[in-house]
Structure formats: C-alpha cells, structure tokens
Amino acid sequence: MAVKPLTLPWYGVGRWSGGWYAAAALALALVALGAVAYSLQLSQGEVVTGLRNVGTMRGATWGLYVAFLVYFVGVSFAGISTAALIRLLDLRPLRAVARMAEVLTVIALLLGALSVIADVGRPLRALVYLPTYARPMSPFFGTFTLVIAGYLYASLVYLYLDGRRDAALCAQRTSGRLARFYRLWAAGFRDTAEARRRHERTTFWLSLAILPLLVTAHSTLGVVFGLQGGRPGWHSALQAPGFVVLAGISGVGHLIVLAALVRWLLDERERLDLTVFRWLGNILLVLTLVYLYFTVVELLTATYAADEHETRVTMAVLTGPYAPVFWVSAGALVAAVALLGRQFLTGRYGVGLTALAGVLVNAAAVGKRYLIVVPSQTHGTLLPYGDGAYLPTWVELAVIAGLLGLGAFLFMVFMKVFPIIEVPEPSEGGR
Amino acid sequence: MAITRRTFLKASGAAGSTAALASLLAARPKTLTAAPPAAAAGPAEEWVPTTCWIGKQDCGMLARRISGRVVKFEGHPEHPLNRGTLCPKGVAQIMAVYDPHRVKTPLIRTSPKGQPGTWRPATWDEALGLVAEKIREVRVRDRRLLLWQKGRSKAEAFYDDAFVKASGATKLHHGAFCSDAGYRACEYTIGPHGVLHPDFRHCRFLLAWGWNITNAGGNKLCWITWPQQLVQARERGLKVVHIDPRLRGAGPFADEWLPVRPGTDLALAQAFAHVLIAEGYVDREYLVRHTNAPFLVGEDGFFVRAGGKEQVWDPVTRRPRPFDAPGPPPALEGEYAVGGTRARPAFQVFKDHLAGATPEWAAEICGVPAESIRRVAVQLGREAMIGSTVVLDGMTLPYRPVGAMLYHVAQQELGFQMVRAVLHVFMLLGAVEAVGGPRIDLTWKPHANFEKLDRITIKDPPYNVWLQDSQFFPINSNNSSIVARVLQDPAKYGVDYVPEVMVVHMANPVLSFGSPADILEGFKRITFIAVIDPWLSETADLLADVVLPAATVEKYEGPSKASDQYVDGVALRIPPMAPLFQSRGEIDIYLDLCERAGFLYGPGGYLDELNKALKLRDEHRLPLDRKPAVREIFDRWARSEGIAEGVAYFEKKGVKVKGPVKAAKIYGFAQDPPFDGLRHRLYGESLLRYREQMKARGVPELYWRDYTPLPAWRPPTMWSSPPSYDLTLISFKMIEFKQARASQIPLLAELAPEQRLDINPATARARGIGDGDWVWVESHNAVTGQTRRIRVRARLTEGIRPDVVGMPHHYGKRNHPWTRGQGPASSELFFTGEGYVANTADQSFLVRVRVIRA
Amino acid sequence: MARYGMVIDLDRCTGCRACMEACKVENNTPEATFWMYVFRFEEGQFPNTHQWYLPRPCMHCDNAPCVKVCPVGARFKREDGLVATDTDRCIGCRYCEVACPYGVNYFNWKSPKKAYYLDWNDPDLQPVTNGDSPPYRNPDLDGRYGPEGRRTAGGGHAKGVIEKCTFCVHRVERGLKPACVVNCPLFALHFGDLDDPESEVSQLLRRKPHFRLLEEVGTRPRVYYTGGNPPVAATRQIEPVKGRV
C-alpha cells in the first residue's frame, strides 16, 4: 500500500517560533548568570560558597553541587532505562517517549559531569587527572567518573544508532546545511524493511548491554555514601537500592513532564495519547511506593536500632534544622502517590495531574538528595565538634540555575533539529 | 653570633641530665636520630638566642633566622624556666614582631585628650625634645610633679628604676592590681618578697588556692615552669586540692575541688586552722622557736613588755621572762596574771580567736560543705608529717610535704588578712619554708619590709599622690586607681599638688587597672603624658600627648633571672634583628631622654644610677661623661659578673645556667640561725597599733577595720549591694593572652575571638539565657550606689559556682583590626576606692553584679 | 625502616593549645586551619564536674579511608606510616574530608596568600620581608619529600586543594621531631618509631594503658592516647575554636 508522503516539519523540527526564541533567551540568561557566578568562584575560591570544612569549622564540605550531581545522574538513569526497557519489552505504546528519554539521559549526564567540575577546587586538574590517575578503588570519582564517561558514551551511541533511520528520512526531505547533518547521522541508512529489521536488532542488543551498566552506575553512586563508616546517616545497606529507586522516580517523573510539554507544544495527541501517561504514571506510582517503604524502614532502623550518632543525624533531619526540607519532600512524594493512586483506582487518567505528580516527585528528589549529602556532615561528626550548619550561597544557586538553563536550552535545540518523537514506520503510519 | 641548632641539641641533652626535670627531659631528646649534617638546614640558617617578649618570666628562645630574617621562635633547650618549650603566646609572638599595626614612628597628639586621638608622625628628635623639655621644666619647679607609671615589667627593671632615681620621679606600678596584698602579707608575716608557691620537688599535698594552673602564673612566674613541676610532682603522687569558684584553672589536675564563694577565703583558712588545732596538728617547736606565738599579749591586745622586751611565760619558774632569755620552752597556752593584767600567749589568743571558726561556720560563709573542709584540713594535717625531717646537702631539715600556690587571688577586699590566714595554717604545721612546704621567694631572702611594715610612722598630711605613710593606708601597695581618685579630689585625701608630667612605660592602666573610668578621669588632670609602647595602647590613645614607639623582642634587655628555684641561671634578651620601623629599645630611649633633660652624666645621673642598679664593679663601671651603646652596658655587666667573653657569651648562648641551687640557699630553715633569727608574726601587734592611731585621727572605720592583729572575718563590702545584684563577678587570665598586651596578635585572637561571661547552666536557665546569648552584666558599688554595665555573650559551663560569673581579663583593646569586635574589658565593671580596695590599698577584682538577657 | 606514630599523654596535657600554634607557625597554615586541634571537654554537673583536654592531630591511620577514596592518589600512605597529601596532585574534591571520621582535613577556601591574618604588603615591611607572605615563611615547606619526591610538606600551598597534618614530614626526614611535639610545654606529646620496641613511644605504650580514637571504625590510627578515656556521648566541648574564613 502507498505511503502517505510526510512533509517537513515533523514534530516542530525547523519551526523556529517567537515563543521558542523567548524561551531560549530565558534559558541562556540563566546560563549567563551561572557563568558569572562560577567565574567569581574561580577567581575568589570556594570561599564564596556556603561550603566549609567538617570539624572545627562545623560546616559541610559537600553541598548543593554534589546534591544536584546525584540528582542529575538519577534522572539520566531513568531516561536510558525506560528507553532500553521500551525496546526490550517492545512496549509499543511508549515508543513515542523513547527518544525523549534518550535525549534526557544525555543532557542529564552532561549536567552531572558539569556539577562535578563546579564542585572541585581545581577544575582543570580534575579534567586531566581524573582520567590520568583514576583509581578504581575510589567509589565516587574513580568508579563513578569512569561510569559517567562510559555511560555517557554508551547513551550517545544508543541515541545515534537509534536515530539513524529518522535521520535518513529527514535527509531525503531536506536540503541545505541540515541535510548534510542528517546524512552524516544516517550514515548511509536506507529505510528498507531489511535495514529496519537490522536496526531493530542492534538497538535491542544495545539496550540489553546498557542495563547492567546503569545498575552498577547507580549502585556505586549509593556506595559512595553507603561505604563511609565514619559518616553516620550514610553508612546504610539501603543506600544503594534507595539510590536506584529514587533515581528511577526522578527520571520517570522528568519524562512525564517532558512528554506533557511536548504534547502541549506540538499538540501531539495521537502519538502521546493518554495510554503513554497511564503507563508512565503507573510506573512512577510503583517506584514511589517502593521508595516510601524504604524511607520508613530506614527511619525505623535509624531511630530505634541506631547508636547516638545515627540518631543525632536522623533527629536533625526529622525535627532539627533540616526538618522543613524533609517534610516538604516527604509531603510531595505522598501527594504524588495520592494523585497517581487516585488515577490508578478510578482508571481516569489526566495528563495535567500526572505531569503535576512528575513535578512533585522531582522536587522531592532534589530535597532528598540534599538530605542525603548534607546532614551527615553537619550533624554526623563522631568527635564532639558540635553541630554544624550549611546554607548554599547565591553563587551555588546561580551555578545550579545555570546548569538547568543549559539543559533546557539543549533540549529545545534538539527538538528543533531532530524529531523528538520517533517517526512512525509506514505500517502504522497510515491513517 | 649565629649558632646551629645542633649545638643546642647536644647542650640540651647535658642540661637535661643535670636538671630537676631530668625525668621529663630524658624522655625528650629533640631529635629522633642525630640529624645527618647534610639534613641540618641550609647554610642560610642561623639560630639566635633571645627571650620571650610577651610574658613576665622571659622564657629563653632561639630565633630561627633564614638569610637574615627571623621565621620562628622556639624554646631555648637550656633555659631552666622553659626547657625548650614555649606557651601559645611565646610561639605566636613572631606575628606581633612584624605586625604593620605597631606604632611605627613617634607620634604627637593633634586632638583633645580623653577621646581616641589623632596623631602627627614626628621625628625622634622632635618627640624626645618635647618630652625632655617638659621633664626638665617640672624637675626644677618641683620633682613631685613628675610621675612615672610602670606596668607588669619584663626582665630586670634596672634601667627604668635608674630613670626613676635619676629623674626623681614618683614611681607608680602595677603591684596593687597584681598580687601585692599577698606580698605585703608575706613580707610582714614571714619576711621574703612574694606570695606562695610549693616546693614541688618534695611536696605531696597541694592547695591550689586560686591558682589558675592551666592558664596563668601562680607565684612570681609567668606559666610554663610551674605546670612542668606540677605534672612531674603528680607523677610522683602529689594530690591537688583546687580552692577556686571556677574549675577551669585546674581542669583535670584537681583531685578535689572546693568551689569557694569569692572573697571568703579568709574564713575557709580559719576553719582549716580551727580543725588543725582541734585535731592536734600543731608544730609547737616551730611556733615556740621561730614565731611570736609564745609572746604574752595583754588585755589591751599589745605585747607585755619589760625593758622594751616582749615577754614569754616560763612554765617552770611560773613567771614571765624576756622572749630571748634562756630557759625551758615557754608556754603557748594558758592565761597568766602578769603585772596586774591578765596575759595570754599569742597562740592562746589565736586559739580563742578561732574557737568559733568551725567548719560548719565556714561552710555557711564559703558555700562549701563542712565535711569537705574538715576532710581537707585533716588530710593536710596528716600529710604534713609534723616532726619528720629529711637530709638535704648533708643538712637535717624539717620535712613538711604540704604546700600552697596562691597569687593574684590575693586581690580581694580582705586580701592582706586572707593571705595571713593562709600563712597561719601552714605556720601551725611548721611547714613555712620547710622542705616540701610553702615558699614565698625562690630563695630565702628576707625583705626590708619585714621590719619597715612593722615600724610605720603614720604621717600628717600633706601626703604624696599615692598616700604613702598616710592615715588611710599605713601599709600601702601604691594603687594607681587610688592615685586617680586622689587626682580627682586631692584635698579630700590631704594632698596639696597635682602632678603635671607623667611617663607611662609598659603599662596600660586604662584597660588593665581596676576601674578604667576613674583612671581616665584622674589621669586627664595630668597636663602632659608620654607613653612608651610598641602599640597604640588605650592609655596612649586616650591620654598621651606623645607616643614613643618601643621595640618588641628586637632589643637588648635584661638581665633576667632564669631560676626555677632548683636550677639557677641568668639570661639576656638579645635582639634577633634590628628594631622594625622606627621603634627603639627603651634603654636607648632613656639614654637620649636623660641626656636631653640634663641628667644623664655625672654623679646621681642616669649613668651613675645604671652603675648602681647593675651593681657594676669598679673597673666595669660606665664612665659618667660619655653616652654608651646599649650593648656596651650589657658587656660591662657581663664582665662585672665574671663572664670573660662579656655580652658575646649571651649572644652565643643566650642563658648562663649556674647549675643546681644549694638547699642552704633555698630554705629558711636551712639558715643559721633558721630564718636568720627572724620571728614570724603569728600575731600582728603593729597592725593593732596602726588601728589605734587611725582611730585616734578620726579616720572612718572602713579604713581601719581590717587592721587587726589576727585576721578577722567580716562580710565584704560588696555583699551589702541590693539582693537584686545576686551574682559575684570574678575575673581571670587565659592561657591564650597576656594581660592586655597580646590580644591583638592574630594567631592568638583567633583562638578566643571575643569576651565572654562564664555562667552556670542552672543560673543561665533561671534567666532564660542560652549558650552564646547576649547578656547585660551590671555591677553595683555598695558604697556609692554607682552601677556600670557591659554587654557580652554568655558561655555555659558546669565548672563554675551557680552564684558566680566569670569574665577573662585581656579584652577591651580597640586599635587593631584583630581586637575590634573582641568586646569590653572586664575591668570596666570593677570599682576602686573605699570598699573595693584592701586595707593596704590593694585593688579588689570582685564585685556584685546582675545578669539579664540583652 | 621506621614506622612512626604519636603517643599523647592526657595526664600531662593542660589544654594550652601551644601545639596548635607551633603547628601553625612551623607549617605556615592559613587562617582557621588547625591541623592540630585541642579539644577542651567538660562532663558531669556542678559540683561533680570533670574537665579535660584532648589534642587531635591527623591520626595517620593504617587503614585510612581518606586514602582509599582519593580519586587521583593525591592522598597516600607512606612506607614509614605517614599519610601524606600531594598538593600538586590534589584536585580539591574533598572526598578525603567526608571520608575522614576525625575531621582533620582543611581545604584552602581562598588563596592562602589572602588568608595570612594581616596584610603583609605594608610598604614599611618590604625592606625586611621582601614581599614574602607571611613574613615567617618556612622555606623547608617548598621541598619535595619521600622516595616519591612529592610536594607533601606544610600548608598554604594553593587555593582549592586540601591540606592536613603531615606529621611534619619536612622535620622528620631531617631527623627532627614534629614541631608540636618538641614545643609541648608539658611534654605530653611523644613521637617515634612504633616498630622499635626500645623507642620512647613503644616504652610509653608498654608502661601505661592506652586507647585510640574511634577504634570501632576500623581506621587503625597511628596516634595513641595514654591516661584518661575517649570522649563519650555526654562529653561537651567548651571554649571551642572555630576560626573565620
């Protein structure tokens, strides 16, 4: 049967609206702000941050930067894993968000790497020495940077291969500079049934390869904290699984929000129909429930079983200076569960509400990352230094804002140069 | 001049083995292994001996010089006082030396006095000319118009005393704010010049009586030496009873803590004595032979005399006999009819006097449990081992291994009598100046005051500006705050002049002496004041017309005694570098000043006085017609002391260790006759005499009430402040600072950045005060009703009595980036004058306060 | 080969903090940096109050978490037991700091030159200091030490790197004892070869009962304490020193 000829633009590719420019400008403004703040930090030193030494200075030496590093990596996790799962389990209804997930992963990883750079005292040395002198036995920057690197690479390859077909399609239908870019990407891909089958197979195996990689990635991330016997609050078996689940939550949440945005921006009700949100919403619901369960278990062990140091940290979180952050985050998670649960039970799903849940869980995720990183430093000293305190300064906030702005900008640009939703195969293309 | 570190390492080994601290030192070679010569730092390195410029015991130091610049001070391994170590101040002073905020050039005031000044830098020529002219002028008019104020000096004060003598100035010093009440009590009662410290080598039971062990000096010394000896003694089993409202001073070294109520020590001491007598812990032989305990006291309280001789009771012939007549031991107890009156031996009077001074009585007053008082007293009696002897250097001497350390605590309203009461406790045990017993000076050296203070003739007005021999303070420690009071109203005190010119040298009265408000008000009336100081002290800032920048460590100064009471030595401060900026050493300054003021040369001139002060032997005397270089002065001194190389010896070695001190030099009991025949004054008859004379002259009671032959307890004046002033403020030193002369050193300021109020958590809670909260501390003068208040942060500690709050000295400096924001001086809350000075004009550092949340 | 360690006699410590100052001057550490820190502790209630003092250098742990976690091998364990920091290698990630249970690591939050307490650029000082900041700069700290020949001595090297107690490697390699040890007025600090049974430290450990801080964490510190006991939950810090950056 005849293929209904598709004509550019697809999914807004190449359609540079005024609204887009406005949004892009806003994002870039944030980036600029971050750049200014960071250059100040570079010249003055990290004295311009709220970070201080653990011990006599009674501060936290890891703060917002590390909290967001963990958060970004978490987001990326969900991205790639959903993408991979969609392939492996051939979840047709979710194929529409696969590419978004892949892009999300790449961008989040990039931001993660940048927040490492933002945190270290010697960024240039870090770039050179981390690879040159990398020590596998060091959980964080050793294993973890390797993972980030390897993982970023893998995701890029994945995105690339997965995009070849659409690139080829685009190449056929465009001319000029973009065309060359598409042809490059397509790398001689011909949209024949044969090629399509080969394409399917490679992506399938790729997904299979990627899964273990990312589970280790996030477990080690948990281990970074979990293995620190000297830091009450971190030293917990639940750290690793907790990290993975919370990562999933933030990632899926993000994906939901993006999907909702794209659906609204491109007015794409067919590919991004309610089933997409039903699926994602339910996944998020399950993950969140699991996580809440972990949290409760952790609190119980920390309050009853634990020694006075553990309790000190827990109390700081539950009733002390960190209580606001904790209860707001917890509240957000519960609210999300309520929203999603209601949808699940009533079977009536709404894009808006699901997206709202997505936003809530992400807010919660950021809060929880902060609570994992900071209190164990200010209230977890084993020698009686006394309670410490940490509050990020405007510099740290600006740098993080800059990173978020950068992420948004990159995503927007991608949307304009490449189909953010996989171009349907002719078979299902016919309408 | 330069020597390498290794010379000292070898030397220190040697010193160590001979030293009392052998056990400590033997355990401590400074090297891990003899350093390979190659490893000894490069050719540019030299080690120059000098002494600490901060503290009052001039610890020996080695300055490490790299290509000419000093980069570190280390303790001089051979110096008996510090044995190669330094306290935090000693280490940190390196930063003070280079401090760009020192006074760099002479300054001349361009703004009105009484408020922070503005200044015009001047040349030495102009500044010295100005000061010299003022001095010259008043000297011809009336020498009394010239005042000279010194603070807690360092090294030997020979060169400034020489200035005082040559210029004829009236000397004011810091003693009445330091511990002079104790000095007077000991000079008057026993003889030597000092307060009390233990014979650490032999002592086994110590009363740390207001001794701030881990922070401050104790008797005479600055710090390091006493703690070193204490720790060593504890390793031999010494037990420490800490008598102090605050635990922090003794910290872990207190085996028992008696948190006495401030200002009640006299009652506590009397209770100790009461128990000792009751339990029979009395060394009768000592009392009979070496004190006036057997002297018969008539009903009028005066000694019974015959032919001018004090009488004692002969128990055999049953009649009185002169105290120095041969015969059986006289009676210490009983009541006898003598020439119509009934007389009792002084000891009987003492016993009767203490009859009511039971531990229960004292417990009420001092706020410590009666049983603790009794237990400690009995322990003291037992540990004293009355009757035991020990052989030292072939002499058989009384052995009384019980001691006391007591110093600045003497500065309370009853201070003079309180220290006498403590002395009485140890006199009962026959422990004073015995082996292991309490000591007053490092060696047995009776002071002229033993006689002088007994024979004061109270004069009629007019008095001099510090009321010497006056009807107000017959015994008088020369208190600058009283002087300030006098200056405000000379007529009231029978003074008929106001001094016009003052030189302030190494003192900061405005901050460090009691009642800064009075100091300021009084000293403002002195028309011309020159301050010699490396820093713009508050005194300089508010009162000086001219500031002369003194060098810090970079000057010749000395000689300074280097005796830890067992090993003797002498040291000089050698400049490890040229004076920074335009500063100069004091001796340089005085030489020029005297020359310009016209009393440098000739007999009675400054040079002549220097010769006397340094006791230079003939051939080494300074010629009286030529201005010498400072180095030459010390060179002559060294040679005169029999050191062939002269000052070069000290430039090479820094300290001359004379070796172990013979027991014969140390102990009063080791003299022949013991104590050079002095009889210790258990009973202070002359005090009664002064009392009668003061009464006869119609002097108000509060001046004479404490002139009693035996210490008598009375509630301190401050207790009559209204009940709302329910806390007593005490103050103390911190190990981090030295008076108000080191708080600007950044390395030290960093350790204790701001003034604080130590307060018991219970007390704080009752006032809704939390740790770190701002509070108002308001003091009240029970005599004038005046109040003063300052704002500080509260610091909660269980180491202080609930009815006491404590505030360190040291703070209140304003003219340095690191002292701004440190907060006010505790002195601002203390009062001076009637009710707040002892009967000896000694300043009290106690006052009633109330504390409220700010 | 000697394997060094420190023995701290709490029966002698007066909490005077001279060791802190000796360390700061010898090692030129910047403001608010206390490689040696002396706790002043209080326990109990008036009048049954107990106060005591506890010096805290780096423990130079044999099983040092800080070494394990360093991503670039800037923090490393030496043959002779010292745990060293290569300030030329350190990237300033502060992972060693979060890993250390003792809180002994200090980061250079700003340029050390700007953190030496006073402005030493005063023109009147230049003739004497010819621009050196601080004027008491110790030249030995610029050297390279150990068979590795790495820059591991002293502090104030660079902005954005971490520094900590070096056990005075620059002195120890010259056969001298650490600055804090030789200066202690009460001779409470002892340093030497723990493997040599005859060394002063070994003898002291044989003579007196001793403990190490946080043994339960398994770091195997090379710093031992004799006299007294480890701090407990009820131990309060008095007169803490925070330092301002």
Ligand SMILES: Nc1nc2c(c(=O)[nH]1)N[C@H]1C(S)=C(S)[C@@H](COP(=O)(O)OP(=O)(O)OC[C@H]3O[C@@H](n4cnc5c(=O)[nH]c(N)nc54)[C@H](O)[C@@H]3O)O[C@H]1N2
């Ligand atoms: N509240 C309270 N007050 C107290 C005390 C207390 O415990 N509590 N202690 C009291 C005692 S014990 C004493 S001894 C007095 C001490 O009182 P002061 O002797 O006045 O001691 P400082 O306040 O140090 O003043 C010394 C001044 O001399 C300057 N100076 C330092 N070195 C030199 C030098 O080499 N040459 C010259 N020319 N000047 C120099 C310093 O800069 C400072 O300005 O304070 C008393 N004041």
Ligand SMILES: Nc1nc2c(c(=O)[nH]1)N[C@H]1C(S)=C(S)[C@@H](COP(=O)(O)OP(=O)(O)OC[C@H]3O[C@@H](n4cnc5c(=O)[nH]c(N)nc54)[C@H](O)[C@@H]3O)O[C@H]1N2
């Ligand atoms: N670090 C340092 N050392 C110093 C000095 C310094 O400024 N800093 N100054 C030097 C000088 S000049 C001197 S005079 C000496 C002084 O040396 P010390 O006399 O040993 O020490 P202070 O702190 O002056 O004495 C005050 C002590 O007495 C206690 N106290 C206060 N009121 C009372 C009371 O009513 N009864 C009793 N029983 N105790 C009381 C305080 O709590 C404190 O412990 O220190 C010398 N050494």
Ligand code: SF4
């Ligand atoms: S004890 Fe006094 S003299 Fe000795 S170093 Fe310390 S401050 Fe200087």
Ligand code: SF4
């Ligand atoms: S110097 Fe010695 S006595 Fe002073 S705090 Fe340090 S270890 Fe303790």
Ligand code: SF4
């Ligand atoms: S004390 Fe901390 S920094 Fe020192 S070795 Fe142990 S873990 Fe490393």
Ligand code: SF4
């Ligand atoms: S801060 Fe420096 S020493 Fe510490 S872990 Fe990071 S790189 Fe290693």
Ligand code: SF4
């Ligand atoms: S050993 Fe050296 S570096 Fe370590 S605390 Fe002592 S002085 Fe400082």
Ligand SMILES: [Mo]
């Ligand atoms: Mo004093």
